[in-house]
Amino acid sequence: LHTRALAMDERGRVLDYKMTSQCASGSGQFLENIARYLGVSHDEIGELSLQARQPEKVSSICAVLAETDVINMVSRGITTADILRGVHESMAERFARLLRSLQFEGAVFVSGGLASDIGMLAALRDALAKKSVAGGAAPEVVTHETAIFAGAIGAALWGGFRYRKLGQGGVAWTAEQN
Numbered sequence: 001l002h003t004r005a006l007a008m009d010e011r012g013r014v015l016d017y018k019m020t021s022q023c024a025s026g027s028g029q030f031l032e033n034i035a036r037y038l039g040v041s042h043d044e045i046g047e048l049s050l051q052a053r054q055p056e057k058v059s060s061i062c063a064v065l066a067e068t069d070v071i072n073m074v075s076r077g078i079t080t081a082d083i084l085r086g087v088h089e090s091m092a093e094r095f096a097r098l099l100r101s102l103q104f105e106g107a108v109f110v111s112g113g114l115a116s117d118i119g120m121l122a123a124l125r126d127a128l129a130k131k132s133v134a135g136g137a138a139p140e141v142v143t144h145e146t147a148i149f150a151g152a153i154g155a156a157l158w159g160g161f162r163y164r165k166l167g168q169g170g171v172a173w174t175a176e177q178n
Helices: 028-038 042-050 063-075 080-100 118-130 147-166
Strands: 004-008 014-019
Touching (some): 004 080, 028 042, 042 080, 042 118, 063 080
């Protein structure tokens, strides 16, 4: 439930790595919980966020308190689109701070569950543009349609590596043991 940022060179070697130490309010799971409370499906989140007219930012970095903020927004009559965009903006500002701490050059590649959320990507682009250094260009934010599977692919690669390493005299797990 943490956000990670990596700076890599052109060969894919990790140069720097940072991870949020904040509560889960910066995670996709948090966003899904908010959407569920608002009665919005996962597929609708991004599109609704883009329709916002007056986003209402979530002030807290604690997921429990942020959810309380959202409940209060609903009771005040704030639209679902404005709530979702506010949540996206709050998350994007945290992500932008994390990215800026890496002092990287080049594009930002978004992977994981939020990579398919067009509202989140738009909020991240906006946050990075606001925080661009002394009039410099904001980094490009890119993703790929299969980027949501990055964690699963990484886990499979690591599992294959561990299987080969442990298979040489160690204990190996198989599907039949499940």
